[in-house]
Amino acid sequence: MRKKEHSHEQGGRPRSELSTVAILKATIELLEENGYSALSIEAIAARAGVGKTTIYRWWSNKEYLLLDVFLRVTQSEVQFKEHASIQQNFSQLLISLTNVLSSTVGRTMLSIVAQSGPDSEIANKFYSSYLQPRRHGGKKILESAITKGEIRNNVILDLVLDMLFGPIYFRILVYKDNPSVEYIESLVDQVLEGITT
Amino acid sequence: MRKKEHSHEQGGRPRSELSTVAILKATIELLEENGYSALSIEAIAARAGVGKTTIYRWWSNKEYLLLDVFLRVTQSEVQFKEHASIQQNFSQLLISLTNVLSSTVGRTMLSIVAQSGPDSEIANKFYSSYLQPRRHGGKKILESAITKGEIRNNVILDLVLDMLFGPIYFRILVYKDNPSVEYIESLVDQVLEGITT
Amino acid sequence: MRKKEHSHEQGGRPRSELSTVAILKATIELLEENGYSALSIEAIAARAGVGKTTIYRWWSNKEYLLLDVFLRVTQSEVQFKEHASIQQNFSQLLISLTNVLSSTVGRTMLSIVAQSGPDSEIANKFYSSYLQPRRHGGKKILESAITKGEIRNNVILDLVLDMLFGPIYFRILVYKDNPSVEYIESLVDQVLEGITT
Amino acid sequence: MRKKEHSHEQGGRPRSELSTVAILKATIELLEENGYSALSIEAIAARAGVGKTTIYRWWSNKEYLLLDVFLRVTQSEVQFKEHASIQQNFSQLLISLTNVLSSTVGRTMLSIVAQSGPDSEIANKFYSSYLQPRRHGGKKILESAITKGEIRNNVILDLVLDMLFGPIYFRILVYKDNPSVEYIESLVDQVLEGITT
């Protein structure tokens, strides 16, 4: 489970922002250098010049630490442009997703989720904080297009979204072949082919 | 790397089939009971009534052991029926794939692949022994349909295959929601929608 | 080589005296019960209720541990009584030596030294911490007797000391027949026979 | 315990002298190269080009193998010259003893004996095959001298022998300082000093 929120209402030394940043920085560095399997809390603490206790005080374990790193690194907005075409909107969404997930931190985060069990809190945090917003953005694009009559109104939205997102995850996670912009555009075109009016 | 092939041409006690089977059996049992993260070579050896050395003699590490377990469990044929419809052929292919990959061993194997680096030998073995054959089966179905004129001849085969396989992997690996038969049939229908003549 | 001295000047949890004592106690117990050859660090750790790491943190290996046990057990003074006779002084020295070396810990320590190479650090520690002081005590007795004119002044001191100590070690180490008080007194008498004026 | 005698009366392949010699040779070589603690049956078998089984068929363990090596290497006679002086007889006896025991094999054998328990079969074999004969030789020298009236007839023979042998073992085993010829001659002189008429 995740660490209890520490409030700081009645006295005591406040949490050190310096340490926090050093820890996150060390985590990313060591991850890039040696990969997730070789990543140890002890090494992070040493590199960050921090006691192990400080890490455990704020994060329950490596996975929560990685989740935090991931979320801090990828705090970009999900924007949806009303005036752009469906293709453009989807391409932009998927390209930004690909950029994030094909980074070292992104791939690591994905593989943690893949590793985790069905009701894992970490996976749920990842869904609600990262995945759902992007998926919701995709849904908005589709609904807007249906309203405009550009897309058939009898399509199963979740299925269509899976056809758009699924191949991206698949190529990154399983095939280790990060999708190019051309790939993404072809994918969007091909999916739209089957659902346009 | 993988263990060197041990030949048994001149002399020496032959490899014990009994031990081999006991190891594989113990691995599956412990995996089902406690999950991959709690799976240790020591526990496998103890459960199998086998020395640790015997495990390390034949498998470099847990991952190769799991790969071996996976491949022995899933040695089914990829059949392709000429007379069945494209829908039927694809549905059958994806249903069988889903059954395998959503099992405990299957999901574990997938997450090992997800965890592994880009040029991992383990991932390559998994591709060539399991993934490629299924994908090749899918390609054959498509090509046959193109020859029959049922599918447009300007579609990008690999992309279409990604649209079929991708969502399956995605739901199993990331969403932990194993695809139902209905889901798979809808998926096949929706993909075909965009590529039929 | 021996473990580096750990100081505890700035920070860190201090070394646990409880664990240290438990380890030394367990070592002695297991040694008495099963002998040195059956003595394992794992068993000591288990018996002492201590992690193996804690043992390895403070002692490089079984031999240093045994040396430490030996020295803590045998921290007796080497006293030399001016008013007693040479015979009495030597008998007392050799009896106390025999008592120590014919104990389980003592014999074990001796056999470790016997086993060790010519420039072994462990043997040197044993010499300087235990052997040399007793030998020095013997030398003092001889020199005092020479001054008093009771012993010829042309004897080779080291040789005489070897004639006193050698038989003791020999009987304990090789013949496994611990010298009795009578044996020691006869030995002292016989040696003195050849060197008195 | 020691290996049962293998008779070779009713057929079967006879014991290979070649293998036996190769094993003994390999044992000595590896002992000289790396010391006793690093000496393993596996290494001996490999160096000798011999199966481990062959070693275990004829020797119960490393210690018996070493004993065998020792006895084969030191199969010299204990001669006693009637016409030589007591000094000369003892010096010769102790010098030859020193030469044997200060060799690598000799020191190893001694330390095995030192290590062993009080009723160890290996130690007993060593006594009866090697030590007792030399000691008996020493006793004969003393008795002959008493008969001749050169030595007092009230000395305790075993004690005198201990005073001669003890220092030698002591210096080799504990002090790792092999006695020189001069040392031995001084020792013999000093001991005789106390027992001559």
Place this chain on the structure above:
DNA sequence: AAATAAACGAGACGGTACGTCGAGTCTTGGG
């Protein structure tokens, strides 16, 4: 200013599992 209180670095602690080594045994085929 003093007292309180929490966070900090350091690092020792009990554990678990690792991957390796060697012991002594067993099982082949071959001499």
Place this chain on the structure above:
DNA sequence: CCCAAGACTCGACGTACCGTCTCGTTTATTT
């Protein structure tokens, strides 16, 4: 029946990290 080869079970090795636990110290807020 011996032998080389080599796989077997078993037990211990010494190492790496885990997550927890003291320490003495530092940095705030509250009295």
